[in-house]
Amino acid sequence: MIKVRHKELALFSLKKILKLICLLVVVSIASFWLVEQAPIDPVKIYIGAMSVTPEQKAILEEYWGVNTPAREKYLNWVGNALRGDLGDSLIYRMPVSDVIKERFTASLALMASAWLLSGVIGFFLGIVAGMKNGTWIDKAIKTYCYILLATPTFWLALVMLLIFSVYLGWFPIGLGVPIAVAAQEVTLLDRLKHLILPTITLSLLGVATIAMFTREKLIEVMSSDYVLFAKARGEKGFGLVWRHGVRNVALPAITLQFLGFSELFGGAVLVEQVFSYPGLGQAAVEAGIRSDVPLLLGIVLISTMFVFIGNMMADLIYQFVDPRIKQQETRA
């Protein structure tokens, strides 16, 4: 079914890479400029409540480059970033790249499981609602979706935490690993236990979008000529939906799910914050609040790339996997 067109694919990749570079440059300049405008004094943050002499302060200012012009600072940063050095995080006291690596792994587990879960459940609910269009099941699913869509993420996370962790005590209240356990003694099970509730919370939000989309799309497919013809040939019931409906809805639904990467990341920031889950989102909030500029810039870059990859996957499916798009291209 899929005939990969190598030449076009190469051109596609090249274009995308160029776009990503441009995007990263623009995003980094914008973030850098914003940070520059912010009334942040790194020296003050570093000193905190310590008492220092003016001489010591001057040394620190020299060290942080407070009086270096912004452009020079940016170029320095870019130069180092190109060599793979994103600087040191102020709050974690270690290289930004290490912080990101550690945090991103944790976030990735959360986001990937939430992404899969919301995709599968949402698709399933959408198919059921679309099949039973107009019945009470459909109405129930629609109502559920509307409520979810109207629910703020952090609020939902708080409610989940209250019910399942505080009252029922089924899950740990927060963090990614148990408290007061040596790092080498943390088991996979421990990690999973801490992952479940944030994952469910995050996926619940994704479910609504994908379910509503799948439902709409299935209704459209079920009223198409080819489904009518399939009916005319004696196909019916679930067999009909499976043979023609699910196949035709799956591709656009997967595409949409990839396009949802940005919402996924945004949701993760809030969910991680509420659950104190040590992911990238939480680190971003920390970096923002405590003015950890190198870490903030590093996270901006990595999240930009993350969302970009999601969109690129959607484009890839759209242009290279779906034969109907090829059909339209040849017609045009």
Next chain:
Amino acid sequence: MSVEMAMNNDDREGSEALLKVKDLSLSFFQYTSGLRQTELKIISNMSLEAYSGEVLAVVGSSGSGKSLLAHAILGILPSNSRLSGSMEYKGQSLTPEKKEELRGKEIALIPQSTTYLDPLMKVSEQVMGSSEKKDKEVMRKRQTEIFQRYNLKAAVGRMLPHELSGGMARRVLVSTALMSSAKLIIADEPTPGLDERSLDETLKYFKDMAKKGCAVILITHDIEAALKISDRIAIFYAGTILEEARIEDFRNDGEDLRHPYTRALWNALPQNRFQAIKGHQPMQDELNGGCVYFERCSIRTEHCSKDIPQLKRISGGLVRCNNVS
């Protein structure tokens, strides 16, 4: 009543119609403004009979609801439609349950274009249709045979619908009907945009099906195509059948034709007089209870505007007109 009589008087030697449609009316419910519902009549008091071994053409202009006739027979109308009248298949009443049982098995539809094929499914798989695992091999063999008969290469089976050329698509659609052992084949507008040669070839497929004993209903707007292969032609106008004539009746100046509209249609053909008549087919809201052809009729009388003429049998054909005998 008169329909009943007319049809019983049929002089066909003892053969019973495979499909009888009597007084079929079809309407749709629509919400117009707010919650106000209106009924849109598409087909009214339509009757026709299809015989095994014959091609019956239903000729009418595009968008006049001919396709819905096919959907009504198959029982695949949308849920906001209302159907009345009676249908019989092999002498048995064609109930919705019966339709569901028969469609795809004894009654087959040949659709008009590739939009009726699933865009993501390989052609061969679609032609085979859905079948149980154990029957899969039998179906595959059958599909291969039919493709050979229609001069379709095995590679065509591996294509997706959008990769088919016009001629290929036509043959693929026709071959879907042959997969079943259908006795009644309804071809819905199977010839649009075909060149002379492909047209003749396609029409030949239908003629062949009739020769093998099927009853073929050819729904088309192309009267010339219909004239080439049909045994009988029913003229569909403003939701009903104005005349059903044998193919022999279409000759010379159309003096054997019964209805003024059929005659006008015949005389409008380029090879005949090439004369068009004025006016247009009335929309449902333009009808005023009289004959649907009243506005354009050359032989109308005052009586014609009062009520709809009954279908009556005149010299071996059916006609819905007061002023012919």
